[in-house]
Amino acid sequence: MDKLRALQYLVKVADTLSFSRAARAFGVPASSISRRISDLEAELGVALLHRTTRTVRLTELGALYLEQVRAGIARLTDADELVGQRSSTPSGPLRISAMPSYGQLLLMPALQDFADRYPEIVLDVHLSDALVDLGRDQIDIAIRGGRQPQDRIVARKLDPNRFMLAASPRYLAEHGTPQTLDDLQHHRALMYRGPNAVIKWQGLDEDGWREVPVTPAFISNDGAALLAMARQHRGLVLLSEWGLRTALHSGELVPVPLAQPLSVNRGGEAGIYLLYLQTRYQIPKVRVAVEFLLNRLGPGAGEDPPG
Template sequence: MDRLHLMSVFVAVAEAESFAGGARKLAMSPPAVTRAIAALEERLGVKLLTRTTRYVRVTEAGQRYLDDARRVIAAADEADEAAVGINAEPRGHLTITAPVLFGRMYVMPGITDYLQRYPETTVSAMFLDRVVNMLEEGIDVGIRIGELADSSYKALRVGHVRRVICASPAYLAQHGIPQQPEDLAQHPIIVASSLSPTVEWKFMREGSPIAVRIKPRLTVTSNDAAIEAALRGTGITRLISYQIAPQLAAGELKVVLSEYEPARMPIHVLHREGRNASAKIRSFVDLIAERLRRDPSLN
């Protein structure tokens, strides 16, 4: 069998953690996928996948081969596109990641626009509230909030957001508006554990950082739940400005202690950039960057 084809089958199975899932992704029959993996392991003389009745996992050798196979496939795709020319119509599969709420609110509209513009493309969207290793997980484009660690990926800055303290106008009318961070001790606090794993909130006072220990009255596991609790007047919470942009615009929530906010957090679009940037990646990056830059809640 063709070596590049075998690599593609292995990558699909490893990413799906399933022979059946890999077969569906490649529009192949499961027996054909099984034969391809067996042929690849025989060719290499190593076991690439561990199979049980419940899952498929890559071995240590398989993980090394997976990283190399992804690079080889990406390079082959770039070579094909370079031969066709820079103005080639975007085609092929694109994998995108972003934080959950940001992905739903800001990235998904861009994805649907992209799919409508370019009918020869398909997209997998991974919306996760964790830092994804883009190379290991085969991600083409990632949207990150916050300062970036050193990376081999190209980063395009498209906006910024803030950490804000907020509550409903009805709650503030009944309980009063905190005037300084220490006043939060007198209020019931809602904490989204995914955003605030510690119970210490950081602020800036006259250019110097300060930290305030928080004793939550309500701890929830999602930002959506924290927003709902704040809307119902349960107390004061801390979120990222984009997460409550619709509620702020509608007057349903109000920001307090804005003069003590820490530094703004940048938003970046990260993507692979080989010798010849992929048309599918280049087109999506251009589209999503334009959308994010013109959104007033992000700039």
């Protein structure tokens, strides 16, 4: 029995919860997937999967077993890829996951230049706010906002991700400019929908952080759509400074400073992070992408050099 192949099949079945999807990933019949895993179960003397005519899932022992072998399989795959690319031009598929707004506004323009520089790297870009597991989801690089990620992942900070309240000059002329958190309840709010819920606005006053009651006029999980509505004088928008930069520079939107801090989280260190596994950084395609994106999007990127 080819035990390594059986383990690779087991990992894919566990991740997809489907023999047929695993079979398509490897380009083999589903019966081959099932037979190899059955041989592995026979060798171990335990059932790794619960099978029914409609579903497949790991047994309790199967989950424990997979947890132990997954990291080893990932390291072996990385080692094979590293040796294969050691003496060659960076090439092959590169999977990148990024938040939709950041991806559209900043990442995609940078990747157009990256593709020109490294034409043999095939970019596979997924825009989503959902959390990712770099190893399990086979993502080479992720860009996410929030707190400092877990220790096993290398996290390089791209931006402090400060939030700013903004509106069009016409909207403020027609509806007035809010001065305090309490003033916001009389205004129309353009609000962002996260993976699980609408992101509430949080304000800091003398009693601490609290949710600020506002009246939603438009809700979307697309930052570009929120910007477009703000440009059309439809309400106040609370977005990251990097997302507002172009509209502020053109004068289509202006900052709306308040007497108290306003954000989408209750303080603490936050940021936009470029995430990758240290073991994969040694692979040329991953290394050149990390360094390129840090130079293009990281702190100080785009600033004029001192004269």
